[in-house]
Amino acid sequence: MSIRAIIADDEELARHLLREYLAQQPDIELVGECENGFATVKAVADLKPDLLFLDVQMPKLDGFEVLELLDHNLAVVFVTAYDQYATKAFDAAAVDYLLKPFDLARFRTALDRVRQRVTSPPATVAAAELRNAALPPGRFAERIVIKDGARVHILPVGQIDYVEAQDDYLAFHSAGKTFLKQQTISSLEESLDPKQFVRVHRSFIVNLERITKIEAYTKDARLAILSGGAKIPVSRGGYLKLKEVMSV
Amino acid sequence: MHPLFQNRNSLFAYFFAWVPLGAMLGVVVSAAAHLNWRATAAIVAPVTLLMAFVCLSPWYVCRALPLKGTPTWKLLSHHWVAATLASAFVPSIVPLFLLTFASRIQGSPISLEPTMRVLASMCFLFYLLSIALHYVLQTLESTRQAEVLSREAELKALKAQVNPHFLFNSLNSISALTTIDPAKAREMCIRLSDFLRNSLRLGERMSIPFGEELALASTYLDVEQVRFGKRLRVTQSFDPACDACEVPPLLVQPLVENAIKHGIASLAEGGEIYLTAQLSDGRMLFSVENPFDPDAPAQRKSGFGLLNVRNRLRARYGTAARLDIDPGPGKYRVSLTVPFTKEPVK
Numbered sequence: 001m002s003i004r005a006i007i008a009d010d011e012e013l014a015r016h017l018l019r020e021y022l023a024q025q026p027d028i029e030l031v032g033e034c035e036n037g038f039a040t041v042k043a044v045a046d047l048k049p050d051l052l053f054l055d056v057q058m059p060k061l062d063g064f065e066v067l068e069l070l071d072h073n074l075a076v077v078f079v080t081a082y083d084q085y086a087t088k089a090f091d092a093a094a095v096d097y098l099l100k101p102f103d104l105a106r107f108r109t110a111l112d113r114v115r116q117r118v119t120s121p122p123a124t125v126a127a128a129e130l131r132n133a134a135l136p137p138g139r140f141a142e143r144i145v146i147k148d149g150a151r152v153h154i155l156p157v158g159q160i161d162y163v164e165a166q167d168d169y170l171a172f173h174s175a176g177k178t179f180l181k182q183q184t185i186s187s188l189e190e191s192l193d194p195k196q197f198v199r200v201h202r203s204f205i206v207n208l209e210r211i212t213k214i215e216a217y218t219k220d221a222r223l224a225i226l227s228g229g230a231k232i233p234v235s236r237g238g239y240l241k242l243k244e245v246m247s248v
Numbered sequence: 249m250h251p252l253f254q255n256r257n258s259l260f261a262y263f264f265a266w267v268p269l270g271a272m273l274g275v276v277v278s279a280a281a282h283l284n285w286r287a288t289a290a291i292v293a294p295v296t297l298l299m300a301f302v303c304l305s306p307w308y309v310c311r312a313l314p315l316k317g318t319p320t321w322k323l324l325s326h327h328w329v330a331a332t333l334a335s336a337f338v339p340s341i342v343p344l345f346l347l348t349f350a351s352r353i354q355g356s357p358i359s360l361e362p363t364m365r366v367l368a369s370m371c372f373l374f375y376l377l378s379i380a381l382h383y384v385l386q387t388l389e390s391t392r393q394a395e396v397l398s399r400e401a402e403l404k405a406l407k408a409q410v411n412p413h414f415l416f417n418s419l420n421s422i423s424a425l426t427t428i429d430p431a432k433a434r435e436m437c438i439r440l441s442d443f444l445r446n447s448l449r450l451g452e453r454m455s456i457p458f459g460e461e462l463a464l465a466s467t468y469l470d471v472e473q474v475r476f477g478k479r480l481r482v483t484q485s486f487d488p489a490c491d492a493c494e495v496p497p498l499l500v501q502p503l504v505e506n507a508i509k510h511g512i513a514s515l516a517e518g519g520e521i522y523l524t525a526q527l528s529d530g531r532m533l534f535s536v537e538n539p540f541d542p543d544a545p546a547q548r549k550s551g552f553g554l555l556n557v558r559n560r561l562r563a564r565y566g567t568a569a570r571l572d573i574d575p576g577p578g579k580y581r582v583s584l585t586v587p588f589t590k591e592p593v594k
Binding site: 010011012013014016017020035036039057059060081082099100101154 | 515
């Protein structure tokens, strides 16, 4: 059985090099090439390959965002020029990563790992959490990517009103619309700028800029009223966090 | 704390400098009040010592009222009040106990009035001189700091110069070209070497003709052209008269690099970079315009490159140069305005 592979890289020469190396591997069949993140997500959904060579810097969606949106379980080999922060994330998320430029021997080592991985697939990793690991210290997510059937929404974090945890999903509320994404609220909390987003409750994260007032509700609980009219429960601990952030 | 107190030698030198001032004061006082030299010394020595301490106090006032940014009336009124207070306070120790002591040495009573008049006016004068000196020191210090800052900014610029992404991606392109088109691979090696060599060479100089700056940016674009192929299109419109204008090195290249990194690289179909340079009213205007993907995260990391260029402009030209950023819809435009000069900065 041959391994079906896709190459995703925006540079023609970089794709050419991978194509050339792959041509020497009889057990790997190249089924597609993509020049940007959107095309990659679509190609993986349509072609269901076993292996993806994924460049990190790409137009539309970067490699990590692509990874978040893949629901098909496949082996990923990251290909990148330079990223001092991401290597740890690569280790966790990918079968291997190749640093450009790489030689044929290094490429073969990566393929050996792929062959082992394809025959015995490990548990899936939470891609959204890997994104956090790849961000340099002090930098936070600037947008959230959400897959909705065949469509991909890109939500800049500034447009988020609040986020509510619902079982395994997060509901992102933005200007009256709701987007669902499979992610844990703790991993989202970590990736957002704590000066703008505060987890005011076990299941709620709120955008500070949307809060118009905070009302007492019961003895320990309060309600945050947002500019859109939504009422968000604020726990005791959440209220302390809010006070701390807002007084700074 | 006055910086003089941080160093015993400079504090000693300061008080030593007051010895001739005290002698001068003695000459004037003894002439005005008809005193012998011992009685003069008994009065003038303690007064001079006190005055030396009081004349350190303008350091605080000068720091609170920097010459730049404080209205003239405020400067004048505050320092006038301070000088008046100082000239009233310092001679006031004379009638307290010095006068009786000096009269005993003199052997006859001393009239207070001429002594006080001379001391007060001299104190006023010394205090004003001290203010002036403090401002001179302040200016020297800030100039020195500005030099350190501009040096640091330049060093940072050099470090940031060879962007690892650019370097490794270019090497990867060369690696791919070796089998497709060996001649082109060799050509790209040479272009890349030219670029690295020139950016090192230009970075060492304080000032370079704008023409060399453009040549460097153009080598950079040649290398990127191989990477991006048809996705990168460049249009240039330069007035050849700009070539002679002396500028700090490596101002243009970071702007062009940003245009690629945040513009062309973010667009699947690529786009056109538009470069212009022209002269107007004794100034040179250079601009870079590039399309970008409005959905991409807002100009990641570009802040550093632009901040660096801005800092170096300020270090060289003060307020005479400008860097304007216009993130228009779909097009990002950065323009640089510097005074036109053919004089290199040493």
